[in-house]
Amino acid sequence: MESINKELKVSALENGTVLDHIPAENVYKALDILNLRGISNQITIGINLNSKLYGKKGIIKIADRFFEDDELNKLALIAPHATVNIIRNFQVVEKKKLVLPASIEGIAKCMNPKCITNHQPVKTKFRVISENGEISLLCHYCEKRSDIRSIF
Amino acid sequence: MNKSLISIQDFTKEEILHVLETAKEFEKNRTQHILDGKVIACIFFEPSTRTRLSFETAVNRLGAKVIGFSDASNTSVSKGETLKDTIKMVSNYVDMIIMRHPLEGSSRYASEVSSVPVVNAGDGANQHPSQTLLDMYSIMQTQGRLDGLNINMVGDLKYGRTTHSLLQAMSLFNPEFVFTAPDELKMPVEYKDFLDTKGIKYTETDSLEEHLDDCDILYMTRVQQERFTDPMEYEKVKDVYRLKSSMLKTVKPNMKILHPLPRVSEIDQDVDDSPHAYYFKQAENGLYVRMAIISCLLGYR
Numbered sequence: 001m002e003s004i005n006k007e008l009k010v011s012a013l014e015n016g017t018v019l020d021h022i023p024a025e026n027v028y029k030a031l032d033i034l035n036l037r038g039i040s041n042q043i044t045i046g047i048n049l050n051s052k053l054y055g056k057k058g059i060i061k062i063a064d065r066f067f068e069d070d071e072l073n074k075l076a077l078i079a080p081h082a083t084v085n086i087i088r089n090f091q092v093v094e095k096k097k098l099v100l101p102a103s104i105e106g107i108a109k110c111m112n113p114k115c116i117t118n119h120q121p122v123k124t125k126f127r128v129i130s131e132n133g134e135i136s137l138l139c140h141y142c143e144k145r146s147d148i149r150s151i152f
Numbered sequence: 153m154n155k156s157l158i159s160i161q162d163f164t165k166e167e168i169l170h171v172l173e174t175a176k177e178f179e180k181n182r183t184q185h186i187l188d189g190k191v192i193a194c195i196f197f198e199p200s201t202r203t204r205l206s207f208e209t210a211v212n213r214l215g216a217k218v219i220g221f222s223d224a225s226n227t228s229v230s231k232g233e234t235l236k237d238t239i240k241m242v243s244n245y246v247d248m249i250i251m252r253h254p255l256e257g258s259s260r261y262a263s264e265v266s267s268v269p270v271v272n273a274g275d276g277a278n279q280h281p282s283q284t285l286l287d288m289y290s291i292m293q294t295q296g297r298l299d300g301l302n303i304n305m306v307g308d309l310k311y312g313r314t315t316h317s318l319l320q321a322m323s324l325f326n327p328e329f330v331f332t333a334p335d336e337l338k339m340p341v342e343y344k345d346f347l348d349t350k351g352i353k354y355t356e357t358d359s360l361e362e363h364l365d366d367c368d369i370l371y372m373t374r375v376q377q378e379r380f381t382d383p384m385e386y387e388k389v390k391d392v393y394r395l396k397s398s399m400l401k402t403v404k405p406n407m408k409i410l411h412p413l414p415r416v417s418e419i420d421q422d423v424d425d426s427p428h429a430y431y432f433k434q435a436e437n438g439l440y441v442r443m444a445i446i447s448c449l450l451g452y453r
Contacts, residue, residue: 114276116257120235141257
């Protein structure tokens, strides 16, 4: 009984967002994509947790923070199977699946060393292309395509 | 139209045809002062002869005035001015900006900060749409049509931006392609995928002789030393093809040889006198096509 209480103390959220089923190796990238580094909210992170579906998974719980769909959907780039649980008063009030965004702005760097965005203060912009389960980004400026794994 | 021309894919099929038809009119009468009183900036951050001179001639023949520079080292760019600031400033002075820049995507970015139309005269290895349009004009003028032609692209198909843009634009006209290149310089997979999704046929070969006789257009390219990071790789392939007049005996009578120029050794001088040689006329066509681009974008045609 005591051990269960201890676990609840760490992981139960009163209000906030739980991002589950993130590939274990992409948890830090997820923090970056959602701009969670340096914020003052209480965040619980789990890495290499056992998952029946995916082997090893990651989980991020952010207290008192709720995201816009557009913000969350960026996560689909690195965690397409992630699930989002919205918690209010210790209850899951909503579950969401991520939708891959059609385009993204300002969150990735172009892989082309000769791209203008790598030389001048230009905000990056990409079209998201999903083909045969592979995600790649087409740079709005230099028109080069980069594999998502080489960008994040 | 009243917009910018950055990538050939910004133009619809109708817009491409409109520019080509307009170019015909300028070929018949190449001095038409329809842009009297306009000022157009030609800003070249990277050296160029053909492109810059033909754009500046086009502006002059349309009756507009040219300002600009052909070398960024004498400008505030050398003091560290950002491209954004240069473009903001220039676009306040002029009615249109024609620019070349070594960085890829620079023209797209310029068009987003400029208050006037921007014409991309080459952004690194990315796009050079006026070249594509003059290539298409040359194809149309020599074959009498754009539809259903067999186009054999030869040389550096890996780094050569002209072949990539021409492939994209001609795919609107039901073509068939041959890609003649050594293994090191083959057409990139993304362009072959593009053709596959459009259901356009292509064959690949490393032999120049193999498909000389069945093409309508032989599009020769130079192996560009400046695109290679590895000098050894360049040495291996620089002289891989050499077209000679003796190889042209059994080609189709309507076959024309195009080349974006400058050429080095890939077309022998003895080909110049052949009725199949068209590359110098092709360069001349650049003038009419650029006159057409400028006047269409400014809404005068």
